[in-house]
Amino acid sequence: MGLIGRRLLFLPDAPSALASPPGRRRLLWPPLLLFAMLALWLCMVYSCAAATTGSCAPAASSSAASSPHPKLLLLRTKNPPPPPLSPGDEEDEEGGEEEEGILDGAGPGPSSSALSSFLNGSGTKRLPQAVIIGVKKGGTRALLEFLRVHPDVRAVGAEPHFFDRNYERGLAWYRELMPRTLDGQITMEKTPSYFVTKEAPARISAMSKDTKLIVVVRDPVTRAISDYTQTLSKKPDIPTFESLTFKNRTTGLIDTSWSAIQIGIYAKHLENWLLYFPIGQILFVSGERLISDPAGELGRVQDFLGLKRIITDKHFYFNKTKGFPCLKKAEGSSKPHCLGKTKGRTHPSIDQKVVQRLREFYRPFNMKFYQMTGHDFGWD
Numbered sequence: 189m190g191l192i193g194r195r196l197l198f199l200p201d202a203p204s205a206l207a208s209p210p211g212r213r214r215l216l217w218p219p220l221l222l223f224a225m226l227a228l229w230l231c232m233v234y235s236c237a238a239a240t241t242g243s244c245a246p247a248a249s250s251s252a253a254s255s256p257h258p259k260l261l262l263l264r265t266k267n268p269p270p271p272p273l274s275p276g277d278e279e280d281e282e283g284g285e286e287e288e289g290i291l292d293g294a295g296p297g298p299s300s301s302a303l304s305s306f307l308n309g310s311g312t313k314r315l316p317q318a319v320i321i322g323v324k325k326g327g328t329r330a331l332l333e334f335l336r337v338h339p340d341v342r343a344v345g346a347e348p349h350f351f352d353r354n355y356e357r358g359l360a361w362y363r364e365l366m367p368r369t370l371d372g373q374i375t376m377e378k379t380p381s382y383f384v385t386k387e388a389p390a391r392i393s394a395m396s397k398d399t400k401l402i403v404v405v406r407d408p409v410t411r412a413i414s415d416y417t418q419t420l421s422k423k424p425d426i427p428t429f430e431s432l433t434f435k436n437r438t439t440g441l442i443d444t445s446w447s448a449i450q451i452g453i454y455a456k457h458l459e460n461w462l463l464y465f466p467i468g469q470i471l472f473v474s475g476e477r478l479i480s481d482p483a484g485e486l487g488r489v490q491d492f493l494g495l496k497r498i499i500t501d502k503h504f505y506f507n508k509t510k511g512f513p514c515l516k517k518a519e520g521s522s523k524p525h526c527l528g529k530t531k532g533r534t535h536p537s538i539d540q541k542v543v544q545r546l547r548e549f550y551r552p553f554n555m556k557f558y559q560m561t562g563h564d565f566g567w568d
């Protein structure tokens with residue numbers, strides 16, 4: 189099943205959800221599941237035998253009917269379906285190839301929610317209480333996939349782009365994208381472009397001024413190069429990094445209107461957010477530390493979200509060849525799951541003078557950002 193296969197690029201899949209349901213519900217599950225399986229089995233036997241259009245299986249939902257593994261889907265309530273977004277929305281995904289995998293295989297499909305509502309035992313769709321708002325190429329996908337290991341986190345697989353591109357669709361549309369959650373579970377989504385969207389702070393505040401915000405930031409120079417590299421892989425004909433960086437190479441004037449440069453001026457974007465949210469309601473995660481010490485950063489994130497520290501060192505190992513941390517195999521899964529590039533993507537070699545000039549350019553903004561957040565990210 190391609191759907192599951194592609195997900196494996198990143199995550200321990202269903203088995204983790206299966207193996208560790210949230211503790212206080214554990215007792216409820218076995219009889220419930222037994223009942224559900226029995227009901228389903230009866231349904232299928234009936235619908236096969238009757239071979240009528242009005243039978244139980246097609247009635248559950250059209251996509252449930254097309255699913256080859258109803259039992260599997262029933263159990264995989266953890267991951268929500270990807271929202272119905274246009275392919276263009278992948279543009280903002282960080283990390284390239286592997287992102288597309290996640291986007292395609294983000295969940296078991298709508299059938300599981302149809303079955304869930306049939307059972308009526310696996311919760312309600314809620315607006316997110318926490319949103320990863322940025323930044324592009326900062327490591328937001330890594331953070332979300334690490335967080336999904338937590339049994340009390342439920343997250344949308346793809347990027348909804350609600351507060352930037354889809355706002356006119358309304359909150360009901362947005363809520364419908366969300367996975368079902370039980371009491372005590374946190375609903376999350378990530379869309380890195382929110383951080384640089386002028387309207388996003390007011391809009392998220394209007395949804396709930398208590399929304400917790402998470403920003404994964406990374407050295408703006410390496411972020412810009414990574415951003416450019418991703419664009420280059422999709423559009424090989426674009427001008428060189430150097431020529432896009434400068435308005436005038438001779439004078440060294442930097443083109444701050446180029447998005448690859450602009451996104452990295454974190455202090456400026458943050459000012460917008462502070463008009464609507466107190467700084468304590470925004471957590472800044474270091475994209476560098478997420479790679480060098482994933483368990484440490486995840487500890488901070490779990491504290492911030494008010495979650496029990498369940499994700500720890502034990503969940504990770506470092507693959508030296510890849511240079512990325514991997515999630516250890518989940519129980520019942522045969523493979524480990526690593527982050528980082530699935531295919532080697534060579535960064536174009538960039539003139540060190542240009543890199544140096546960019547460092548100078550960002551330095552004052554970085555200093556300001558450290559000051560605002562009370563955190564030295566060590567980018568200089």
Ligand SMILES: *[C@@H]1O[C@H](CO)[C@@H](O)[C@H](O)[C@H]1NC(C)=O
Nearest residue numbers: 304305306307308309311312
């Ligand atoms: C399912 O649960 C919801 C509340 O969570 C309730 O409003 C609804 O009536 C229930 N549906 C059935 C069929 O029991």
Ligand SMILES: *[C@@H]1O[C@H](CO)[C@@H](O)[C@H](O)[C@H]1NC(C)=O
Nearest residue numbers: 434435436437438439440441
């Ligand atoms: C770049 O700056 C130099 C020096 O000020 C100037 O002579 C040249 O016309 C500028 N080029 C462009 C394209 O603006």
Ligand SMILES: *[C@@H]1O[C@H](CO)[C@@H](O)[C@H](O)[C@H]1NC(C)=O
Nearest residue numbers: 507508509510511514524526
């Ligand atoms: C580490 O990464 C390399 C390169 O991607 C891969 O071939 C290898 O199987 C990985 N090893 C482990 C233990 O994950």
